[in-house]
Amino acid sequence: MSETTAPYGTGPATGSAPVKRVRTHHLREMKERGEKWAMLTAYEQYTAQTFDEAGIPVMLVGDSASNNVYGNETSLPVTVDELIPLVRAVTRSAHRALIVADLPFGSYQASPEQAFHTAVRFMKEANAHAVKLEGGEEMVPQVELLTRSGIPVMAHIGFTPQSEHNLGGYRVQGRGDAAQRLVSEAKALEAAGAFAIVMEMVPGEVAAEVTRTLSIPTIGIGAGVHCDAQVLVWQDMAGLRTGRMPRFVKQYADVHGVLLKAAQDFAADVSAGSFPGDEHTF
Ligand SMILES: Nc1nc(=O)c2c([nH]1)NC[C@@H]1CN(c3ccc(C(=O)N[C@@H](CCC(=O)O)C(=O)O)cc3)CN21
Numbered sequence: 001m002s003e004t005t006a007p008y009g010t011g012p013a014t015g016s017a018p019v020k021r022v023r024t025h026h027l028r029e030m031k032e033r034g035e036k037w038a039m040l041t042a043y044e045q046y047t048a049q050t051f052d053e054a055g056i057p058v059m060l061v062g063d064s065a066s067n068n069v070y071g072n073e074t075s076l077p078v079t080v081d082e083l084i085p086l087v088r089a090v091t092r093s094a095h096r097a098l099i100v101a102d103l104p105f106g107s108y109q110a111s112p113e114q115a116f117h118t119a120v121r122f123m124k125e126a127n128a129h130a131v132k133l134e135g136g137e138e139m140v141p142q143v144e145l146l147t148r149s150g151i152p153v154m155a156h157i158g159f160t161p162q163s164e165h166n167l168g169g170y171r172v173q174g175r176g177d178a179a180q181r182l183v184s185e186a187k188a189l190e191a192a193g194a195f196a197i198v199m200e201m202v203p204g205e206v207a208a209e210v211t212r213t214l215s216i217p218t219i220g221i222g223a224g225v226h227c228d229a230q231v232l233v234w235q236d237m238a239g240l241r242t243g244r245m246p247r248f249v250k251q252y253a254d255v256h257g258v259l260l261k262a263a264q265d266f267a268a269d270v271s272a273g274s275f276p277g278d279e280h281t282f
């Protein structure tokens with residue numbers, strides 16, 4: 001087992017010492033110390049274990065499971081009932097990371113009460129440590145009620161995929177005149193009690209201003225290097241997904257290539273009669 005110390009000050013995820021869970025206040029302290037950190041999505045056991053071992057302090061069970069697990073085109077169709085088992089798998093598997101459950105489209109926008117009901121399901125049925133929801137000023141009542149009720153909330157502004165039909169597609173938000181509105185939305189969400197805020201596809205300079213202005217950490221995806229943290233969807237980061245990627249993705253491995261070759265080699269061995277061997281046979 002590797003003895004590398006995770007760079008987040010709460011100790012390694014492996015070994016025999018008891019593992020200390022990352023808490024929202026640790027993230028605020030990292031911002032105060034100027035320590036940047038990485039968030040990844042996770043949707044099941046082995047990636048959650050692996051990212052925990054890597055010292056990733058926060059994992060998001062994204063509504064992006066819609067397109068990255070369930071095979072939909074967008075994140076809109078995925079339901080609470082489809083996400084809860086994935087969140088439960090991740091919270092069972094990661095012992096150190098803070099696990100955030102992404103509230104899916106239609107499960108929180110109607111009212112603070114609807115958001116509360118949905119968030120409580122993720123906390124009770126899946127052991128989530130926090131929830132995430134998309135939106136600006138209009139989500140302040142939701143963020144206030146959840147926070148007052150003991151549920152940590154991660155906000156998400158800029159390009160919010162659940163609103164793609166209102167935003168006119170997958171495009172950068174907060175350019176020009178919209179920049180100051182983005183800053184004031186971020187302030188309102190912090191004042192409402194959010195513990196962190198994702199900024200998706202906003203100009204780097206605007207994200208830098210938000211990051212300087214807030215005391216809570218900002219997590220960028222296509223928002224430049226001046227955010228306090230960065231997030232990517234793991235299948236993009238690891239190169240399992242193929243095809244055209246958004247500009248903000250950096251591919252750190254070729255998992256698709258590795259898995260393709262493994263499947264082809266296995267099939268070829270079976271065809272040739274060279275698997276199973278004596279050592280695999282009882
Ligand atoms: N696999 C995956 N990765 C993601 O980053 C992701 C998901 N799924 N599902 C939910 C949302 C959707 N996201 C997306 C999807 C596409 C673009 C995209 O096509 N961006 C283009 C256009 C930018 C522009 O026109 O300004 C790009 O080149 O970045 C961006 C964000 C981010 N999220």
Ligand SMILES: CC(C)C(=O)C(=O)O
Pocket residue numbers: 041060061062063064065102156198221231232233
């Ligand atoms: C890309 C991240 C921020 C997300 O919301 C998701 O994976 O659903």
Ligand SMILES: [Mg+2]
Pocket residue numbers: 062063064075102
């Ligand atoms: Mg999402």
